[in-house]
Amino acid sequence: MAVCSAYASPSLRTPCSIHPTGSTQHLIFFTGDPRRPPRRPPVSCSAESNTVVIGLAADSGCGKSTFMRRLTSVFGGAAAPPKGGNPDSNTLISNSTTVICLDDYHSLDRTGRKEQGVTALDPRANNFDLMYEQVKALKEGKPVEKPIYNHVTGLLDPPELIKPPKILVIEGLHPMFDARVRSLLDFSVYLDISNEVKFAWKIQRDMAERGHSLESIKASIEARKPDFNAYIDPQKQYADCVIEVLPTELIPDDNEGKVLRVRLVMKEGVKHFSPVYLFDEGSTISWIPCGRKLTCSYPGIKFFYGPDAYYDHEVSVLEMDGQFDRLDELIYVESHLSSLSTKFYGEVTQQMLKHADFPGSSNGTGLFQTVVGLKIRDLFEQIIAEKSAAPVEASKV
Numbered sequence: 001m002a003v004c005s006a007y008a009s010p011s012l013r014t015p016c017s018i019h020p021t022g023s024t025q026h027l028i029f030f031t032g033d034p035r036r037p038p039r040r041p042p043v044s045c046s047a048e049s050n051t052v053v054i055g056l057a058a059d060s061g062c063g064k065s066t067f068m069r070r071l072t073s074v075f076g077g078a079a080a081p082p083k084g085g086n087p088d089s090n091t092l093i094s095n096s097t098t099v100i101c102l103d104d105y106h107s108l109d110r111t112g113r114k115e116q117g118v119t120a121l122d123p124r125a126n127n128f129d130l131m132y133e134q135v136k137a138l139k140e141g142k143p144v145e146k147p148i149y150n151h152v153t154g155l156l157d158p159p160e161l162i163k164p165p166k167i168l169v170i171e172g173l174h175p176m177f178d179a180r181v182r183s184l185l186d187f188s189v190y191l192d193i194s195n196e197v198k199f200a201w202k203i204q205r206d207m208a209e210r211g212h213s214l215e216s217i218k219a220s221i222e223a224r225k226p227d228f229n230a231y232i233d234p235q236k237q238y239a240d241c242v243i244e245v246l247p248t249e250l251i252p253d254d255n256e257g258k259v260l261r262v263r264l265v266m267k268e269g270v271k272h273f274s275p276v277y278l279f280d281e282g283s284t285i286s287w288i289p290c291g292r293k294l295t296c297s298y299p300g301i302k303f304f305y306g307p308d309a310y311y312d313h314e315v316s317v318l319e320m321d322g323q324f325d326r327l328d329e330l331i332y333v334e335s336h337l338s339s340l341s342t343k344f345y346g347e348v349t350q351q352m353l354k355h356a357d358f359p360g361s362s363n364g365t366g367l368f369q370t371v372v373g374l375k376i377r378d379l380f381e382q383i384i385a386e387k388s389a390a391p392v393e394a395s396k397v
């Protein structure tokens with residue numbers, strides 16, 4: 001039995017227990033005189049739950065797993081699938097974080113989608129009611145039995161038990177699609193990979209690692225496009241932070257897709273989140289760091305920072321075009337960035353060096369994913385500090 005640590009008064013306890021059937025039952029009992037009415041309304045498990053919910057949206061093959069690995073590393077400890085569970089589980093659990101993949105809320109399996117002529121991106125192939133109920137329950141501190149979509153077989157497998165973590169990340173195609181699910185998010189990120197780059201990455205992975213033909217990759221991207229444009233892409237307007245990945249502007253007519261221009265679009269006015277800035281907050285700056293302190297080979301590196309508008313929202317944008325030759329020299333760039341939410345000087349560089357083998361480590365994708373990971377850690381710590389201060393403040397009243 002998982003007992004909530006939230007007590008309304010010393011005599012009132014609110015435990016959550018998991019039913020043998022797998023459904024969750026909520027019991028309220030009193031340790032004092034059972035005939036006396038409670039002095040305050042009973043507190044449900046939700047009232048003082050500390051689960052912070054982060055949404056990460058992107059199309060398939062756009063770097064969500066890589067981002068997740070960087071994020072969980074910032075919180076410490078390695079992430080692994082639930083022990084002793086389904087070997088094809090999509091869930092990753094570490095000390096503080098649980099990452100659930102929203103593919104698990106596909107309501108139609110591979111055959112079902114084929115029969116009905118819908119893609120996995122189509123809302124009709126997904127169960128948003130269940131997604132909402134379960135994310136809400138986890139946020140409220142209650143365990144859930146979450147379905148599993150098996151990517152190997154294309155079938156829906158028996159559910160797995162997910163316990164409420166400190167940080168719940170919901171990653172996948174639709175974390176910001178349903179307004180109810182969106183309202184549960186404490187912070188949201190959208191990975192916006194331009195078509196050219198998406199194509200280059202798909203070819204690299206699906207041809208080299210999965211043996212697909214160039215034609216089949218092209219066909220699969222084209223087939224997904226209408227639903228991607230209708231249901232996935234529009235979610236970026238709701239994101240607190242967007243990482244845009246575009247072809248470089250440093251090489252005229254580049255079509256190799258190896259050098260990237262990456263833009264970190266950060267919404268202003270988001271609670272517990274202060275955008276990162278270069279040199280001077282709110283000004284507009286172009287910066288070429290190459291020279292004595294940063295080694296750059298062709299085509300060099302260019303940074304940009306400035307205010308902008310994104311879907312009618314005021315944002316700050318930090319942009320990096322080009323790639324690093326030597327990751328240890330990143331400290332020079334880091335020392336010119338502010339509001340990074342690092343715990344010590346050089347933490348961004350240390351994280352980047354630690355995962356130098358991850359895709360995107362030499363360019364803005366790795367740098368900005370790391371920076372967003374640190375900002376999420378800071379947001380989490382602020383929310384927890386606020387929640388633990390709240391009962392003290394309340395008791396003063």
Ligand SMILES: Nc1ncnc2c1ncn2[C@@H]1O[C@H](COP(=O)(O)OP(=O)(O)OP(=O)(O)O)[C@@H](O)[C@H]1O
Nearest residue numbers: 059060061062063064065066201204205359360365
């Ligand atoms: N920043 C990057 N730079 C270069 N290539 C990248 C980058 N991020 C991802 N890739 C490429 O894209 C592939 C998919 O990345 P990743 O597994 O992180 O994406 P995903 O969104 O989790 O994919 P899926 O949803 O299909 O599992 C990687 O194997 C790599 O080839």
Ligand SMILES: O=C(CO)[C@H](O)[C@H](O)COP(=O)(O)O
Nearest residue numbers: 060103110120151152154173
């Ligand atoms: O867009 C996707 C999410 O990653 C997949 O295409 C979707 O989950 C269906 O998966 P599969 O092709 O394994 O049946």
